[in-house]
Amino acid sequence: MADVSFSAYAALNSVKSAQTKAAAPQQDAGKNEVAETFANFKDAVQGAEKAAIDTAVSGADPHAMVEALANAELVLDAAVTIRDKVVEAYQELLRMPV
Numbered sequence: 001m002a003d004v005s006f007s008a009y010a011a012l013n014s015v016k017s018a019q020t021k022a023a024a025p026q027q028d029a030g031k032n033e034v035a036e037t038f039a040n041f042k043d044a045v046q047g048a049e050k051a052a053i054d055t056a057v058s059g060a061d062p063h064a065m066v067e068a069l070a071n072a073e074l075v076l077d078a079a080v081t082i083r084d085k086v087v088e089a090y091q092e093l094l095r096m097p098v
Contacts, residue, residue, distance in 0.1 A: 041075050048072035 051068035054060040 041079055044072045044075040
């Protein structure tokens with residue numbers, strides 16, 4: 001099985017590149033931000049599952065598994081918060097007088 005590892009420097013660089021991308025003017029008008037976000041969510045959850053399986057089967061680094069699970073939990077919490085805000089906005093629209 002593949003070795004699972006976590007690099008704090010790689011994680012920080014990905015955050016910095018995401019912040020730089022958000023600060024820069026939108027260059028790729030054809031990109032779909034929602035689709036990209038769902039893909040990132042899917043990757044985080046699959047990474048956590050793979051880390052848990054690797055730790056259980058081959059005795060890989062348990063610290064990497066905890067990091068992957070924490071990352072998946074953060075992504076899931078963000079997705080639930082976004083969903084709640086969308087539902088709240090929709091309910092506000094329904095309450096508007098016509």
